[in-house]
Amino acid sequence: MIDSPVEILLVEDNPNDVELAIHALKQFCQVNHIAIARDGVEALEFTFCTGTFTHRMPTNQPRVILLDLKLPRLDGLQVLRRLKTDPRTQAIPVVVMTSSTDERDVIETYRLGANSYIVKPVDFIEFQQAARSIGQYWLQINYRPSL
Amino acid sequence: MVFIFLLLMMAVLIAGYTSYEYQKKSLEEANQDRLSAIADLKAQQVQGWLEERWGNIALIQENPLVASKVDQFILNPQSTEIHDDLLSYLRSLQFNYDYHLVLLMDGQAQPLLSAPEQSLETSDQTRALALEALASGETVFSDLYRERLSGKVFLDFLAPIRISDQGTARAVGVILLRINPQQSLFPLINLWPTNSPTGEAVLVRREDKQVVFLSELRMANRPAFDLSLPLDTRQLVEGNALLINQEKVSQGVDYRGIQVFAAVRQVPGTPWRLVVKVDQEEIYASLRERQFLVLVLTAALIIAAGTMAGMLWRLAEARLYKQLYLAEVRRQALSEQLSYLSRYANDMILLVDQTWTILEANDRAQEAMQYSISHLRDHCLPDYCPLEHRAGFFQQVSTLDTRDGLLFEMVLVRNDGISFPVECSARTIDIDDKKYYQLIIRDISDRRQAENRLRESEKRFRLFYEQAPVGYQSLDAEGCLVDVNDYWLEAFGYQRKDVLDKPLADFFTPPSRERFLKGLPEWKACGEVRGQEFEFICGDQSILFVSLTGKVSYEERGHFKQLHCILYDVTERRRAEEQTRRMNAELERRVLERTSQLEDANKELEAFSYSVSHDLRAPLRAINGFSRILSEDFGAGLPAEAQRYLNLVRENTQTMSCLIDNLLAFSRLSRQPLKKQRIDPNELVQQCLDSLSAERDGRKIDFQLHPLPRCQADPALLKQVFVNLLSNAVKFTSKKDEAVIEVGCLQENHETIFFIKDNGVGFDMQYAPKLFGVFQRLHRVEDYDGTGVGLAIVQRIIHRHGGRVWAEGEVDDGATFCFTLEENHKQ
Numbered sequence: 001m002i003d004s005p006v007e008i009l010l011v012e013d014n015p016n017d018v019e020l021a022i023h024a025l026k027q028f029c030q031v032n033h034i035a036i037a038r039d040g041v042e043a044l045e046f047t048f049c050t051g052t053f054t055h056r057m058p059t060n061q062p063r064v065i066l067l068d069l070k071l072p073r074l075d076g077l078q079v080l081r082r083l084k085t086d087p088r089t090q091a092i093p094v095v096v097m098t099s100s101t102d103e104r105d106v107i108e109t110y111r112l113g114a115n116s117y118i119v120k121p122v123d124f125i126e127f128q129q130a131a132r133s134i135g136q137y138w139l140q141i142n143y144r145p146s147l
Numbered sequence: 148m149v150f151i152f153l154l155l156m157m158a159v160l161i162a163g164y165t166s167y168e169y170q171k172k173s174l175e176e177a178n179q180d181r182l183s184a185i186a187d188l189k190a191q192q193v194q195g196w197l198e199e200r201w202g203n204i205a206l207i208q209e210n211p212l213v214a215s216k217v218d219q220f221i222l223n224p225q226s227t228e229i230h231d232d233l234l235s236y237l238r239s240l241q242f243n244y245d246y247h248l249v250l251l252m253d254g255q256a257q258p259l260l261s262a263p264e265q266s267l268e269t270s271d272q273t274r275a276l277a278l279e280a281l282a283s284g285e286t287v288f289s290d291l292y293r294e295r296l297s298g299k300v301f302l303d304f305l306a307p308i309r310i311s312d313q314g315t316a317r318a319v320g321v322i323l324l325r326i327n328p329q330q331s332l333f334p335l336i337n338l339w340p341t342n343s344p345t346g347e348a349v350l351v352r353r354e355d356k357q358v359v360f361l362s363e364l365r366m367a368n369r370p371a372f373d374l375s376l377p378l379d380t381r382q383l384v385e386g387n388a389l390l391i392n393q394e395k396v397s398q399g400v401d402y403r404g405i406q407v408f409a410a411v412r413q414v415p416g417t418p419w420r421l422v423v424k425v426d427q428e429e430i431y432a433s434l435r436e437r438q439f440l441v442l443v444l445t446a447a448l449i450i451a452a453g454t455m456a457g458m459l460w461r462l463a464e465a466r467l468y469k470q471l472y473l474a475e476v477r478r479q480a481l482s483e484q485l486s487y488l489s490r491y492a493n494d495m496i497l498l499v500d501q502t503w504t505i506l507e508a509n510d511r512a513q514e515a516m517q518y519s520i521s522h523l524r525d526h527c528l529p530d531y532c533p534l535e536h537r538a539g540f541f542q543q544v545s546t547l548d549t550r551d552g553l554l555f556e557m558v559l560v561r562n563d564g565i566s567f568p569v570e571c572s573a574r575t576i577d578i579d580d581k582k583y584y585q586l587i588i589r590d591i592s593d594r595r596q597a598e599n600r601l602r603e604s605e606k607r608f609r610l611f612y613e614q615a616p617v618g619y620q621s622l623d624a625e626g627c628l629v630d631v632n633d634y635w636l637e638a639f640g641y642q643r644k645d646v647l648d649k650p651l652a653d654f655f656t657p658p659s660r661e662r663f664l665k666g667l668p669e670w671k672a673c674g675e676v677r678g679q680e681f682e683f684i685c686g687d688q689s690i691l692f693v694s695l696t697g698k699v700s701y702e703e704r705g706h707f708k709q710l711h712c713i714l715y716d717v718t719e720r721r722r723a724e725e726q727t728r729r730m731n732a733e734l735e736r737r738v739l740e741r742t743s744q745l746e747d748a749n750k751e752l753e754a755f756s757y758s759v760s761h762d763l764r765a766p767l768r769a770i771n772g773f774s775r776i777l778s779e780d781f782g783a784g785l786p787a788e789a790q791r792y793l794n795l796v797r798e799n800t801q802t803m804s805c806l807i808d809n810l811l812a813f814s815r816l817s818r819q820p821l822k823k824q825r826i827d828p829n830e831l832v833q834q835c836l837d838s839l840s841a842e843r844d845g846r847k848i849d850f851q852l853h854p855l856p857r858c859q860a861d862p863a864l865l866k867q868v869f870v871n872l873l874s875n876a877v878k879f880t881s882k883k884d885e886a887v888i889e890v891g892c893l894q895e896n897h898e899t900i901f902f903i904k905d906n907g908v909g910f911d912m913q914y915a916p917k918l919f920g921v922f923q924r925l926h927r928v929e930d931y932d933g934t935g936v937g938l939a940i941v942q943r944i945i946h947r948h949g950g951r952v953w954a955e956g957e958v959d960d961g962a963t964f965c966f967t968l969e970e971n972h973k974q
Contacts, residue, residue: 017769023776098761099760099764100757102757120764122768122801122803123771124772124773124775124776125775127768
């Protein structure tokens with residue numbers, strides 16, 4: 001695998017959601033490379049360049065991580081905690097994308113340092129609009145420190 | 148007082164008299180001394196004067212020149228030379244010695260020469276004396292005499308002038324020296340050495356039985372030789388002076404017949420007595436002065452003493468009268484008090500004689516005995532005793548005479564025959580040496596009754612103590628059992644002898660014993676013990692739980708006496724408590740179990756809801772998403788019918804998503820805690836109406852809002868209730884041209900009923916029970932959209948508040964939804 005610059009890391013276990021997300025993101029934002037992590041462990045291995053991702057350059061971090069909360073193995077909140085407590089990954093913007101409208105989830109994610117919380121709409125048009133907004137904002141408008 | 152005064156007066160008088168006597172005596176003594184001294188002085192002077200004369204004569208006599216001259220002159224009388232010599236000698240003698248006359252006579256006593264020169268006539272007496280001198284050869288002293296012719300008093304010395312001739316002496320002549328005593332002797336006598344008006348010295352001589360006064364008498368102003376008095380004139384000092392030879396001062400009268408003191412001195416070589424005298428009057432004059440002074444002083448002292456005595460007497464008198472007065476006042480008060488006391492005393496007071504016959508009785512006695520005083524006076528005290536008590540009475544009073552007082556009890560019988568016990572205080576009193584008895588008698592019926600009552604009460608109490616179905620015990624200060632009742636022994640299975648005087652703590656289990664001994668001082672201090680529980684070891688070694696409750700009793704002086712306690716057997720209660728405790732613990736355990744089960748269930752439910760929200764939505768998204776992609780990406784190649792189906796697929800996913808949301812909201816309701824607080828429902832209603840603006844858009848709805856009372860509720864949940872009910876009302880009136888929605892409340896059966904009434908489609912009351920079920924719908928979705936969860940949520944919220952919710956309605960005639968927020972406790 002070529003260690004090309006990663007723009008988005010999508011942490012999502014549902015392949016349908018992955019496909020829809022990629023579809024929506026690629027449709028409206030010129031995203032060249034979207035990395036996928038199928039669970040929390042994989043997401044951490046990717047960002048910390050361990051496990052199957054040891055070949056990755058630690059400096060090549062995604063411009064934004066889209067994180068689902070309900071994940072196999074490590075769940076989204078655990079992943080978020082690790083990312084936001086480690087100085088190496090603290091600065092990476094994390095946008096929580098989940099189906100949960102539970103207030104407790106919202107509170108907890110913000111407490112852990114999430115940069116944004118988005119409820120995945122059931123309607124695909126709304127989903128597309130959300131994806132477009134995310135891409136535009138985090139990839140084009142937002143400015144972040146170089147790692 | 149008078150005696151003291153007399154004594155004082157006597158003392159003063161004696162002192163005065165003594166003083167007077169002493170003064171008189173000392174005066175007399177002083178006077179005597181003075182008189183003696185003056186007498187001595189005078190006598191000496193007179194004697195001195197005489198001796199001087201004698202000496203003078205001896206000088207002349209022993210001068211041989213004179214003798215020879217005289218002899219020559221006699222032999223040769225014409226010789227003028229000798230005549231002149233002799234004459235000048237005589238003259239010098241006469242002049243120098245102040246003689247009245249110096250006369251030279253021859254051996255025949257014939258005058259030869261004289262100086263001063265005068266007639267040589269000599270008296271017979273003189274010649275005789277001269278002859279005597281010639282004959283004796285001694286000088287002759289003529290004594291004082293009065294010359295017959297001239298009447299003058301003279302004193303002559305006649306000295307023979309002798310000449311020694313061959314061993315023998317022969318008188319050749321006589322020389323006469325005549326002295327005028329007026330000039331020399333009498334002044335000597337008359338001169339008084341002190342200032343005394345009556346002091347006088349007189350020279351006397353005895354002539355036969357006469358006293359001849361030789362000197363001039365100053366006091367009588369008489370010349371010398373002018374007076375002679377009989378020798379035996381009574382008390383005549385001059386007379387006595389001649390008769391008695393004593394030098395002591397004597398008293399008597401003088402020639403004037405006046406009382407005098409006199410001192411007598413003999414003049415040696417003469418028949419003279421020198422009497423030195425002074426008038427007694429003069430001596431006593433000063434004495435009288437002093438006597439007067441003493442008298443005055445004595446009188447003054449007596450008056451002073453008298454005054455003082457009088458004043459003292461009056462003072463004593465006054466004091467005495469005052470004391471008497473006060474004593475009288477006190478006596479009267481006492482007597483009044485006494486008579487009052489005896490009259491109105493609560494005790495009977497009797498005065499009886501030794502035969503116990505009543506002499507006096509106070510009102511109270513008459514009243515108590517119901518007899519008149521005359522009746523009482525006619526009887527003896529024992530007459531009022533019941534017959535059977537009389538012997539006892541006499542026995543009791545038999546010792547009264549030998550004692551100071553006696554207190555005894557007896558029984559008296561009243562006029563109406565009722566007898567009553569009395570306490571009698573008897574005392575012997577003496578009145579005019581006669582013995583009486585005074586009796587103070589008190590009716591002690593009440594006291595007896597009280598004593599009986601007390602005895603009864605004690606008996607009852609004892610009975611109560613013994614028979615009570617509870618363990619009584621009394622503890623001493625050390626916590627030892629002093630007394631226990633029968634129940635105690637029975638309950639704990641002991642014999643009385645085994646427990647008395649034993650420490651109560653010995654009957655407790657060790658932990659209880661320790662607690663008891665620790666608590667005992669505290670209970671003693673605070674005076675009580677309440678409900679302390681201990682483990683008691685019974686006679687059969689079984690253990691009972693006992694509760695100790697008691698109070699401290701105190702001695703009169705406030706010291707601890709005993710701790711009286713009740714010992715309850717609380718074993719049953721303790722067991723019941725134990726059981727309750729066990730059951731409670733079991734219940735607690737079960738509740739915990741249930742709670743944990745419930746918590747588990749809740750957690751499961753939560754996990755389930757979470758899964759639902761995630762996992763049910765994911766496929767919906769997939770369906771919706773892919774169908775959308777399909778129609779977007781490949782829509783051009785699809786027939787219109789296929790497009791419509793794809794749209795239906797998407798719409799159903801929307802509906803499904805909505806159902807899931809509502810279901811989650813509904814399940815969340817039961818999980819989230821209820822935050823009740825006092826709120827204003829009017830505000831909530833207004834907020835709801837605002838949030839319903841989208842639904843109301845383009846509608847004509849008449850909202851009739853009645854004021855709602857404040858209530859106790861969770862604001863968020865109550866708002867949900869109003870939102871759901873109001874949105875329903877808006878929804879189900881959508882087909883009406885003029886919708887009317889009324890919000891209000893009414894008071895019924897003490898509870899507040901909120902209602903929301905509309906004029907919408909209403910419903911068939913037979914389906915009313917279904918209204919509040921989850922996913923229950925009474926209308927078709929085509930007519931009125933909805934998931935059928937809204938009313939279920941309303942019901943859940945109302946039920947969580949403890950209230951009720953119900954609906955009334957009719958098809959096409961509106962519906963009314965009512966709810967209350969609190970359980971109606973009144974019903």
